Amino acid sequence: xxxxxxxxxxxxxxxxxxxxxxPRPSVTxxxxxxxxxxxxxxxxxxxxxxxxxAGAWALPGGFIGIDEKLEEAAARELYEETGIxxxxxxxxxxxGDPDRDPRxxxxxxxxxxxxxxxxxxxxxxxxxxxxxxxxxxxALPQLAFDHGRIINxxxxxxxxxxxxTALGFLLLPEEFTLSELQSVYEVVLQEKLDKRxxxxxxxxxxxxxxTGRLRYGDHRPAKLYRFTAAAIELEKARRRxx
Amino acid sequence: xxxxxxxxxxxxxxxxxxxxxxPRPSVTxxxxxxxxxxxxxxxxxxxxxxxxxAGAWALPGGFIGIDEKLEEAAARELYEETGIxxxxxxxxxxxGDPDRDPRxxxxxxxxxxxxxxxxxxxxxxxxxxxxxxxxxxxALPQLAFDHGRIINxxxxxxxxxxxxTALGFLLLPEEFTLSELQSVYEVVLQEKLDKRxxxxxxxxxxxxxxTGRLRYGDHRPAKLYRFTAAAIELEKARRRxx
DNA sequence: CCAAAAGTGTTTGCTCTACACCCATGG
DNA sequence: CCATGGGTGTAGAGCAAACACTTTTGG
Numbered sequence: 001x002x003x004x005x006x007x008x009x010x011x012x013x014x015x016x017x018x019x020x021x022x023p024r025p026s027v028t029x030x031x032x033x034x035x036x037x038x039x040x041x042x043x044x045x046x047x048x049x050x051x052x053x054a055g056a057w058a059l060p061g062g063f064i065g066i067d068e069k070l071e072e073a074a075a076r077e078l079y080e081e082t083g084i085x086x087x088x089x090x091x092x093x094x095x096g097d098p099d100r101d102p103r104x105x106x107x108x109x110x111x112x113x114x115x116x117x118x119x120x121x122x123x124x125x126x127x128x129x130x131x132x133x134x135x136x137x138x139a140l141p142q143l144a145f146d147h148g149r150i151i152n153x154x155x156x157x158x159x160x161x162x163x164x165t166a167l168g169f170l171l172l173p174e175e176f177t178l179s180e181l182q183s184v185y186e187v188v189l190q191e192k193l194d195k196r197x198x199x200x201x202x203x204x205x206x207x208x209x210x211t212g213r214l215r216y217g218d219h220r221p222a223k224l225y226r227f228t229a230a231a232i233e234l235e236k237a238r239r240r241x242x
Numbered sequence: 243x244x245x246x247x248x249x250x251x252x253x254x255x256x257x258x259x260x261x262x263x264x265p266r267p268s269v270t271x272x273x274x275x276x277x278x279x280x281x282x283x284x285x286x287x288x289x290x291x292x293x294x295x296a297g298a299w300a301l302p303g304g305f306i307g308i309d310e311k312l313e314e315a316a317a318r319e320l321y322e323e324t325g326i327x328x329x330x331x332x333x334x335x336x337x338g339d340p341d342r343d344p345r346x347x348x349x350x351x352x353x354x355x356x357x358x359x360x361x362x363x364x365x366x367x368x369x370x371x372x373x374x375x376x377x378x379x380x381a382l383p384q385l386a387f388d389h390g391r392i393i394n395x396x397x398x399x400x401x402x403x404x405x406x407t408a409l410g411f412l413l414l415p416e417e418f419t420l421s422e423l424q425s426v427y428e429v430v431l432q433e434k435l436d437k438r439x440x441x442x443x444x445x446x447x448x449x450x451x452x453t454g455r456l457r458y459g460d461h462r463p464a465k466l467y468r469f470t471a472a473a474i475e476l477e478k479a480r481r482r483x484x
Numbered sequence: 485c486c487a488a489a490a491g492t493g494t495t496t497g498c499t500c501t502a503c504a505c506c507c508a509t510g511g
Numbered sequence: 512c513c514a515t516g517g518g519t520g521t522a523g524a525g526c527a528a529a530c531a532c533t534t535t536t537g538g
Binding site: 221 | 515516
């Protein structure tokens with residue numbers, strides 16, 4: 001039999017169906033962190049410093065601590081590898097095919113995360129990363145492990161969330177124009193939307209308010225909006241797949 | 243350092259960021275298997291033979307094999323513990339709080355499953371179970387571990403699936419009356435539906451066909467329907483959260 | 485013939501879609 | 512003054528909800 005019961009924090013002596021009777025896989029968390037900047041839907045990747053796949057781009061993530069909740073591990077790994085904190089986080093899916101990692105059996109619990117472009121502190125590479133970068137979701141480099149598949153899955157989830165909830169605001173800065181918001185929807189859903197219908201629908205939900213400020217650009221200035229505090233609380237509480 | 247790399251099927255020698263450097267949790271799969279019988283939404287439970295929680299009711303499940311896909315492990319455990327095979331199966335959520343199992347760190351990947359009442363062979367207790375039984379979801383006994391929470395989560399997912407897909411048929415026998423189908427929706431969604439609107443909507447989808455047979459009961463006989471083969475394939479392929 | 489479940493249409497309001505022109509500013 | 516994106520309303524179609532009575536059988 002391989003391994004031993006390795007949790008010092010728990011006391012019950014192991015009885016008949018002993019954990020030690022079963023080989024144990026390694027378990028990691030990986031994060032798909034989205035943001036929206038310069039008209040692109042972007043995902044955060046790190047360049048791996050170590051084998052396997054040293055030098056390849058991969059999702060931030062790592063091994064769970066033996067006394068750590070899964071979501072805590074996800075938040076910790078993100079912070080350690082990139083310096084980013086306080087993002088919207090929810091569990092995505094668990095990927096566990098036996099051959100997904102050349103080192104052995106590694107099961108990964110993938111998390112889905114969103115950060116606004118303006119709250120996004122400059123990502124900086126942590127210990128396990130040579131570099132970090134934001135990549136356009138529709139133009140990704142070759143990825144380590146099955147991370148391409150994980151990102152595809154996360155993009156589907158994001159589309160779904162945008163169609164059925166108002167979580168789009170998490171991707172944008174605090175203030176934004178309606179055209180910017182529409183652009184988020186168009187880029188994520190990959191379809192063109194009618195301007196008048198989009199505005200009517202989004203305003204009818206009563207979750208936006210004018211900030212009173214204007215964005216000055218090359219031409220006619222646009223009114224700036226923000227999501228109301230009430231709407232933000234409501235959406236965060238809702239989480240249809242917590 | 244605890245443990246060793248324990249996957250004999252894979253060959254790459256472990257390089258720098260070694261799996262052996264991290265303590266490994268145990269990983270199990272648990273299944274929430276639903277069916278619908280006698281007007282009740284029911285879930286399959288087994289009575290545990292071993293500690294911890296010996297004698298308590300729990301979800302069928304067990305440790306994953308080290309070379310086994312997660313979904314395969316779920317199907318295998320279900321078969322071993324109950325003799326049931328060939329069910330609709332999809333991943334539900336991964337529960338991994340550090341204190342959810344008194345034996346130590348055990349992460350469980352929960353699966354969501356549905357079987358028709360008629361295909362359901364008599365469940366028989368396997369090696370790890372003293373007994374098995376179908377329980378009304380709305381009248382459950384005390385459950386082992388965090389299995390109550392897992393079932394709640396699965397019921398939410400089932401409601402969701404019924405509202406947005408036509409997966410209700412998986413819960414019923416091959417032939418059923420429209421009133422029986424409506425009753426599935428009412429019991430799962432916990433709301434009363436209008437008979438005429440329900441029938442119109444479900445028939446408009448074009449996924450049902452008359453079998454030509456009738457169900458004779460106490461009173462006026464009801465026409466029997468089945469789902470068309472095309473509709474079944476379509477729904478299985480769709481899986482919005484695969 | 486009575487009890488009980490099966491079966492059947494219409495009206496109304498709401499939501500979604502398609503669609504085109506004027507406005508305000510910077511250069 | 513012109514180029515550019517910002518901003519606005521309406522008509523028609525399709526969908527969802529409310530609502531009550533007749534039919535068929537078993538006992």
